Amino acid sequence: MMDWDKLRIFHAVADAGSLTHAGDILHLSQSAVSRQIRALEESLNTTLFHRHARGLILTEQGELLFDATSSMRRRIDTAAARIRDSEEEVFGELRVTTATGFGSLWLTPRMPALYAKYPDLKIDLMLEERVLDLPMREADIAIRMKEPSQADLIRKRLMTIRMRLYASPEYLAQRGTPEKASDLSNHRLICQSPNTPQVSAGAVMVQELLTHDIPSMLTVNNYFGVLQATIAGLGVGLLPDYVIEDFPSIVRVLPDLESAEVPVFLAYPEELRQSKRIAAFRDFVVDEIFEHRRRLQTAERER
Template identity: 65%
Template sequence: MDWDKLRIFHAVADVGSLTHAGDSLHLSQSAVSRQIRGLEEALSVTLFHRHARGLILTEQGELLYSATRDMAKRLAAATARIRDSEDEVFGELRVTTTTGFGTLWLAPRLPRLYEQYPNLKINLMLDERIVDLPMREADVAIRLKEPSQADLIRRRLMDVRMRFYASQSYVTRHGRPDTTEELMRHRIIGHAPDAPQVAAGQTWLRPFLDADHSSHLTVNNYFGILQAVIHSLGIGALPDYIALGNAELVNVVPSQASSVVPVYLAYPEELRHSKRVAAFREFVLEEITAYKRAQKAAAMLD
């Protein structure tokens, strides 16, 4: 099968347009069309339905696109390994983690990574969805549960608990609850029960949201919950990693906390020798060590 035709087919299938595919490949629309027609003739099938809104893959086209997508991922992995054979750390590294952890813990620390590796390009993919690392949907993952996929190298980084936080201004205005009973009389801000979240936090928070109160607030990510807390809308259920160094937050009813949520770093076995992955892994481990040291110092001052 003609590899060049497959490359052009994959580009067209990606964007659903001969014109846009031609632009990305630096080919004319007619040249792209000829290659697709030649591939269809060679396979004796129709690969696309022509539609007013663009091109739609046929069933046979979907099968071929699945194969070319896998080929593209394997080619990207091979390219990464080849580039990693050089001394310099550079190029794209796709990192996936949750919206909360990525926004509130990881992103604020990334300047130190870029200072060390200015030619490294991080593609930070914030999503609650578990992406398929072995299929190279991402290169590295930081997950708030132990990865279950096979052929992954994994390392437990730290443990997180969900706790209740209020702003200093909220406590000044409404008082600081010291018991669970007093806490129940305040507006609780937390994840909606049907929003993607860690099971430990969901189980712990549900009785508070189910309590008899007329005005709770639910948000589908921790960044939104934090903003609501900072603006004194109520008392928020947040991961404890956000409180370190944030003088505006007050941990109310410290005895209330979720069970442990483990945080893991994971990446595919085939990237074991990747310099980019190694650079990111060492950066994260250094930041975790510094975080734990600061956390221990703060606990001694309490």
């Protein structure tokens, strides 16, 4: 029977790629870590690491064991998360992932309401375009701009967004307001870089706009940068419509031009169905989206 403590030390070494770094994490000396790894290799009658000057590399047998310890670690984390979910309170860590633009421009400005209600939450917000693997516990809950394809996920459609064109009043006063799509040939277009991961509706709209022989462009690899450049008066920005509520100074241009609808989904693993933290975050997002819709409808009626 394998020693759990040795497996824990092996996992730390494999994850860190060095005995010294693993020792720092585990608060053990390098020699103590090395002894435990040697003892584990002897008990299994195999070599788990290739020793190189630049660090340690897993052997094929080491990779097999690391897959097993990684799976064990995820299952233990899941069990611990479920145990920590109290009957009455919402506390502890919640790992949330979403796209950079949505996370920085829509989600984080609204999070004071969540922390006001649950001050003991520890949220790890991971903003990236890569879709993290929820069943493999890379994150606990995700908000994504397409329906998740993985099995064993609970999913909820939250809203739809569209890509639209915006500019600052100062830019329009200086350069004039385009009246039709072909007028964009007299303007600078600001948009996400075509080679960065983004919703296909946005990429399709960029391709359509570029048929108008646009002379100057600024491309940025996330919508936060596109928004800042638009506010600064650099040109006409292609942005998701959810930004307009929090940045009312920018003006929509060419209102007949917009992308196809992009669905926004919230998803989390089936095994976290009973999690109080998940329920608290889900209900917060749903409430904020309800308020977001209501405010947008009010603003549309007032225009």
